[in-house]
Amino acid sequence: MLMELVGKNRSYRRFYQEEPVEGATLRELVNLARLSASAANLQPLKYILSCREESNSKIFSTLKWAAYLKDWEGPREGERPPAYIVMLGDTAIGGFQQVDAGIACQSILLGAAEIGLGGCIIASVNREQLRKSLDIPGQYEILYVIALGKPLETVVIETAKDDIRYWRDEKGVHHVPKRRLEEIIIQMA
């Protein structure tokens, strides 16, 4: 069952932009992150939620999409994310923000998969611009932006040979090469 969710939980970069994601849904997803593990239980992660056109547009303009798809600049109007969760690290708390961020992102995105949504963790963010346009206090480091919505694309997993770069075929299907289990388990102690 979790395997089914993990399977569905791919990185989606094209969405039904007109299908809204409510603020209450975003709150529920953050609540999953809230109740997840945090190193030394410090809980340094803070969040900004966005599901309105104006703030979505501000956030979108700070993002770079899919580094391996050189010919694609990101989702066109109509296929953009209807919602975002901006994940921040509270420097007044400190903690171990990157591992905490990974744990929280996974809770959020598995929760999204369960209700038919999908998303993408975006690290390539113009942080200075985002800080200005959302008026984010200097106390908070901008860690990641999670784009969310109802996925408009098909993503398939395949077995990696040499190259792990994802690619898109002529039908627009997004292929993600994953290393084999035998490659990643190096020892049975």
Place this chain on the structure above:
Amino acid sequence: MLMELVGKNRSYRRFYQEEPVEGATLRELVNLARLSASAANLQPLKYILSCREESNSKIFSTLKWAAYLKDWEGPREGERPPAYIVMLGDTAIGGFQQVDAGIACQSILLGAAEIGLGGCIIASVNREQLRKSLDIPGQYEILYVIALGKPLETVVIETAKDDIRYWRDEKGVHHVPKRRLEEIIIQMA
């Protein structure tokens, strides 16, 4: 449903040591991590699995437990983890190992919760000793050790006031104060 798993997925530090976790189960848990997101899809994480007494004992001796519980040195014989997943970062690949580790840990531990197991992500590891005793090549950085087994303790979440340090009451129940949702969502943009 995922909320139920997230709720069950607490950090457990005492286990039914005599109830084994099979190697095949550990492989399935790592497979959940394998199919999860990885920054730039680089997949730098590698794994060592342990579910035998000899290797478990070697790993156990390198761990420090529960920094906030000053009077407790870790699980006593009979309550120790029957299995471990050692998570490594392959320096030949690079990537973004901390956020990837968080994502992978959460997949593994939610998968464990689903089958009645529990665990704890341990960062306080004598890495030099562990490298020697398991003969881990220098190419791999030791990121975390995940202890796994059938939980022998009760862990409850409570609302954090000022102090986020977990504590154990006189009945041995482990209390984890979590920040309120209102505290961690700083803006609805």
